Amino acid sequence: MKSSQKDHQPEELTTEQQVRRRTLKAFAWFGLAALVPVGVWKWITGSPKEAGLRKPLRRVLGANERVFESTLRPGSRVPTFPKNKAARVARVNGSDGLRSPVELEGYKIRVEQPSRPPLDVSLAELRALPKQEIVFDLKCIEGWSQVQHWGGVSFADFVTHYGLPTHLDYVGMETPDQKYYVGLDTASALHPQTLLAYELNGQSLTDLRHGAPLRLIIPVKYGVKNLKRIGTIAFTNTRPRDFWAERGYDYFIGL
Ligand SMILES: Nc1nc2c(c(=O)[nH]1)N[C@H]1C(S)=C(S)[C@@H](COP(=O)(O)O)O[C@H]1N2
Numbered sequence: 172m173k174s175s176q177k178d179h180q181p182e183e184l185t186t187e188q189q190v191r192r193r194t195l196k197a198f199a200w201f202g203l204a205a206l207v208p209v210g211v212w213k214w215i216t217g218s219p220k221e222a223g224l225r226k227p228l229r230r231v232l233g234a235n236e237r238v239f240e241s242t243l244r245p246g247s248r249v250p251t252f253p254k255n256k257a258a259r260v261a262r263v264n265g266s267d268g269l270r271s272p273v274e275l276e277g278y279k280i281r282v283e284q285p286s287r288p289p290l291d292v293s294l295a296e297l298r299a300l301p302k303q304e305i306v307f308d309l310k311c312i313e314g315w316s317q318v319q320h321w322g323g324v325s326f327a328d329f330v331t332h333y334g335l336p337t338h339l340d341y342v343g344m345e346t347p348d349q350k351y352y353v354g355l356d357t358a359s360a361l362h363p364q365t366l367l368a369y370e371l372n373g374q375s376l377t378d379l380r381h382g383a384p385l386r387l388i389i390p391v392k393y394g395v396k397n398l399k400r401i402g403t404i405a406f407t408n409t410r411p412r413d414f415w416a417e418r419g420y421d422y423f424i425g426l
């Protein structure tokens with residue numbers, strides 16, 4: 172009886188022993204805590220890819236995008252410059268979707284929208300619409316910018332003329348060979364400074380490297396969205412694929 176009573180008595184530890192126990196405990200917690208970031212890392216790297224990014228990272232980027240999507244205030248314009256400020260020779264950058272052969276004679280773009288047959292529009296028809304010119308600073312995500320002078324039909328005028336839908340969320344554009352493609356929020360596409368451009372520096376756009384015969388000029392976006400050599404334009408409610416978003420860049424990539 173006496174001995175069992177003794178068994179239940181709390182053991183007496185020396186101060187030294189207590190310190191050692193607490194140190195061990197602290198190390199055990201430290202070790203466990205260190206496993207958390209390892210687990211998070213494995214969770215991220217093991218998760219499926221979504222538009223070129225691991226899903227959790229794409230979700231964070233998506234949340235950021237939603238903040239910036241709405242920064243385009245109605246009535247806002249990017250700065251413009253007098254024509255003599257434009258580069259005499261525009262810089263060339265990017266040739267994705269431009270390496271396939273192209274027939275400039277009788278060039279037409281294809282316009283697609285839900286539950287309507289596709290529409291083929293010739294350059295002559297686009298040239299017959301009112302011409303707009305813009306001198307603006309084209310900004311490339313690679314870290315350079317250049318003041319350039321472009322002319323063409325405003326995308327909003329084109330949409331009005333052909334009665335194309337403005338209530339859908341997106342406009343997707345692709346090169347004829349479908350090797351370069353961009354997705355645009357409709358508000359940015361309809362921005363008054365967005366052009367379907369067929370002139371560079373007051374001359375007919377003939378340089379294939381700049382997107383002849385027709386390219387997009389969308390000054391509210393970085394260079395990547397200014398698709399050269401437009402083949403198709405599609406109005407849609409599902410987010411169009413985007414060449415650089417698939418490679419991890421921001422989908423909206425506005426200024
Ligand atoms: N088809 C196509 N369009 C494109 C690209 C491309 O690689 N292919 N590059 C983009 C990029 S990154 C920039 S900065 C601009 C450059 O246009 P520029 O060569 O006429 O100056 O075109 C954009 N449009």
Ligand SMILES: [Mo]
Nearest residue numbers: 311312394395
């Ligand atoms: Mo660019």
